[in-house]
Amino acid sequence: xxxxxxxxxxxxxxxxxxxxxxxxxxxxxxxxxxxxxxxxxxxxxxxxxxxxxxxxxxxxxxxxxxxxxxxxxxxxxxxxxxxxxxxxxxxxxxxxxxxxxxxxxxxxxxxxxxxxxxxxxxxxxxxxxxxxxxxxxxxxxxxxxxxxxxxxxxxxxxxxxxxxxxxxxxxxxxxxxxxxxxxxxxxxxxxxxxxxxxxxxxxxxxxxxxxxxxxxxxxxxxxxxxxxxxxxxxxxxxxxxxxxxxxxxxxxxxxxxxxxxxxxxxxxxxxxxxxxxxxxxxxxxxxxxxxxxxxxx
Amino acid sequence: xxxxxxxxxxxxxxxxxxxxxxxxxxxxxxxxxxxxxxxxxxxxxxxxxxxxxxxxxxxxxxxxxxxxxxxxxxxxxxxxxxxxxxxxxxxxxxxxxxxxxxxxxxxxxxxxxxxxxxxxxxxxxxxxxxxxxxxxxxxxxxxxxxxxxxxxxxxxxxxxxxxxxxxxxxxxxxxxxxxxxxxxxxxxxxxxxxxxxxxxxxxxxxxxxxxxxxxxxxxxxxxxxxxxxxxxxxxxxxxxxxxxxxxxxxxxxxxxxxxxxxxxxxxxxxxxxxxxxxxxxxxxxxxxxxxxxxxxxxxxxxxxxxxxxxxxxxxxxxxxxxxxxxxxxxxxxxxxxxxxxxxxxxxxxxxxxxxxxxxx
Numbered sequence: 001x002x003x004x005x006x007x008x009x010x011x012x013x014x015x016x017x018x019x020x021x022x023x024x025x026x027x028x029x030x031x032x033x034x035x036x037x038x039x040x041x042x043x044x045x046x047x048x049x050x051x052x053x054x055x056x057x058x059x060x061x062x063x064x065x066x067x068x069x070x071x072x073x074x075x076x077x078x079x080x081x082x083x084x085x086x087x088x089x090x091x092x093x094x095x096x097x098x099x100x101x102x103x104x105x106x107x108x109x110x111x112x113x114x115x116x117x118x119x120x121x122x123x124x125x126x127x128x129x130x131x132x133x134x135x136x137x138x139x140x141x142x143x144x145x146x147x148x149x150x151x152x153x154x155x156x157x158x159x160x161x162x163x164x165x166x167x168x169x170x171x172x173x174x175x176x177x178x179x180x181x182x183x184x185x186x187x188x189x190x191x192x193x194x195x196x197x198x199x200x201x202x203x204x205x206x207x208x209x210x211x212x213x214x215x216x217x218x219x220x221x222x223x224x225x226x227x228x229x230x231x232x233x234x235x236x237x238x239x240x241x242x243x244x245x246x247x248x249x250x251x252x253x254x255x256x257x258x259x260x261x262x263x264x265x266x267x268x269x270x271x272x273x274x275x276x277x278x279x280x281x282x283x284x285x286x287x288x289x290x291x292x293x294x295x296x297x
Numbered sequence: 298x299x300x301x302x303x304x305x306x307x308x309x310x311x312x313x314x315x316x317x318x319x320x321x322x323x324x325x326x327x328x329x330x331x332x333x334x335x336x337x338x339x340x341x342x343x344x345x346x347x348x349x350x351x352x353x354x355x356x357x358x359x360x361x362x363x364x365x366x367x368x369x370x371x372x373x374x375x376x377x378x379x380x381x382x383x384x385x386x387x388x389x390x391x392x393x394x395x396x397x398x399x400x401x402x403x404x405x406x407x408x409x410x411x412x413x414x415x416x417x418x419x420x421x422x423x424x425x426x427x428x429x430x431x432x433x434x435x436x437x438x439x440x441x442x443x444x445x446x447x448x449x450x451x452x453x454x455x456x457x458x459x460x461x462x463x464x465x466x467x468x469x470x471x472x473x474x475x476x477x478x479x480x481x482x483x484x485x486x487x488x489x490x491x492x493x494x495x496x497x498x499x500x501x502x503x504x505x506x507x508x509x510x511x512x513x514x515x516x517x518x519x520x521x522x523x524x525x526x527x528x529x530x531x532x533x534x535x536x537x538x539x540x541x542x543x544x545x546x547x548x549x550x551x552x553x554x555x556x557x558x559x560x561x562x563x564x565x566x567x568x569x570x571x572x573x574x575x576x577x578x579x580x581x582x583x584x585x586x587x588x589x590x591x592x593x594x595x596x597x598x599x600x601x602x603x604x605x606x607x608x609x610x611x612x613x614x615x616x617x618x619x620x621x622x623x624x625x626x627x628x629x630x631x632x633x634x635x636x637x638x639x640x641x642x643x644x645x646x647x648x649x650x651x652x653x654x655x656x657x
Binding site for chain 1: 349350351370371372373376377378380381382384386387388397398401402442445446449
């Protein structure tokens with residue numbers, strides 16, 4: 001072996017080296033982030049996604065009745081939006097509905113996910129399909145169905161706040177709990193059943209095992225599902241439109257009716273506030289959503 | 298029955314139409330290192346899980362320290378398990394993992410902490426108590442699983458393929474450590490494994506399972522040198538199996554005629570007749586260039602292939618009559634390479650008493 005290395009001449013060593021230096025800047029087949037067309041495409045996508053939002057936020061500070069030309073910076077429309085009783089009430093309605101709907105649909109969805117993950121029962125596949133139906137049914141159909149349903153059973157209207165929001169809340173729960181269930185179910189498929197068995201083997205009861213071992217694993221899925229339910233409820237227009245009455249206007253419905261007359265910076269200001277709330281909720285959720293630790297083995 | 302820490306009596310487990318464990322009965326003695334060995338799907342893990350209570354027998358009884366386990370859930374059995382995936386809780390620190398089994402039964406906090414730290418000491422993980430499991434290596438995680446089970450002071454520790462996920466070097470080290478640990482804690486260990494080396498090197502007794510049944514329960518030496526069935530002989534170690542016809546010989550000996558090799562006497566096999574298998578371990582075959590003298594069974598063959606393992610080599614031979622034999626040759630000199638080559642003709646011999654007669 002020693003002889004082989006000593007007889008190798010210098011020329012043999014330097015040739016491939018130079019070649020490698022020369023080729024160092026070539027783009028590998030999977031290095032998409034270094035390809036110009038990919039960079040352009042990504043840039044264009046971000047522009048399309050965020051330019052409207054940035055515009056909306058920017059014009060909420062525009063000192064002009066019309067949303068066309070920039071006339072200077074002001075907070076005036078935030079104050080105006082705050083003092084607009086109709087808009088404020090709609091905003092509070094939306095938040096209340098979203099909160100109630102999120103809590104209930106998260107619990108319901110998590111329970112459905114557990115049921116589907118844990119048990120085998122006749123008609124399980126059919127149940128799983130039907131449960132996820134609200135995800136695929138067109139919203140307009142859901143809306144009409146809800147309208148007919150509440151009218152048919154004579155759901156009381158004109159109750160004091162917040163009971164007057166019950167119909168909308170129920171409708172929101174109906175379409176958002178499947179989303180929670182699907183997210184949590186996906187999370188649970190990575191659960192190592194031996195963890196559960198280990199817990200029982202170590203002396204824990206079914207209940208202790210659930211809260212100490214299964215639930216901590218579910219939590220990121222539950223947080224993600226809850227966030228989804230919250231945003232779905234907060235910005236739902238179609239189904240809400242069909243289930244809301246004159247005294248139960250939500251934020252999206254109110255904005256729609258305002259825009260029909262004119263788009264004022266007031267709407268921009270209120271929308272910006274909504275975006276901020278959603279972003280804060282997301283950040284909050286991401287903080288709670290612990291990094292995935294040793295999920296599946 | 299008081300002699301047995303675990304008594305398995307006519308236990309059967311069916312999954313639908315599949316019989317995983319088929320009418321198995323045996324006892325495991327106190328302070329024994331017992332291994333359940335068999336190929337995958339032989340029912341060894343199912344049997345272990347029935348002892349732990351994670352599966353319920355379809356039929357039969359399992360007594361743990363004289364207590365009938367019928368209807369006793371896993372959390373009320375005096376046994377603990379080390380799982381194949383270790384099942385270390387990912388969201389708890391090492392210390393919390395180890396203390397978990399004490400916490401859920403309401404042990405006072407200071408005692409939990411003290412006992413958990415002692416258990417970690419025992420598996421040499423004391424300095425990693427505050428780590429999260431994802432900061433541990435596979436071997437360390439396994440130690441956590443061990444400590445977590447031992448902290449409960451079980452009467453029996455169950456280990457489900459505990460070494461299968463470790464690399465070869467670590468596996469060997471853990472074998473020794475497990476054996477030492479078992480001695481120091483002085484409780485019964487039951488290990489499930491498909492790795493015969495693991496079972497042979499650690500266990501006091503081994504139950505070899507095949508198709509849901511126990512083929513043989515014996516000490517490692519007995520299993521290797523005196524397997525009772527063809528399956529056990531074939532499963533434990535390597536073996537040359539020759540088919541022959543047995544007929545009565547002189548005294549309590551039997552004459553076995555093997556096609557292409559000849560007839561020879563096997564002692565102490567009274568009453569065996571008809572179709573039999575003759576088992577000879579590869580290391581019992583001797584190779585020599587010249588025809589050996591003496592009473593050994595000898596046959597001439599050709600080297601077909603060589604497999605080099607470092608310390609030893611397997612020589613695959615074919616006799617002139619077309620029978621395949623494998624011989625194990627120790628590479629006790631550095632120039633082994635020069636002594637044998639594919640295509641060489643050699644003499645193979647073995648002592649008649651080294652061949653074992655197996656019925657069927």
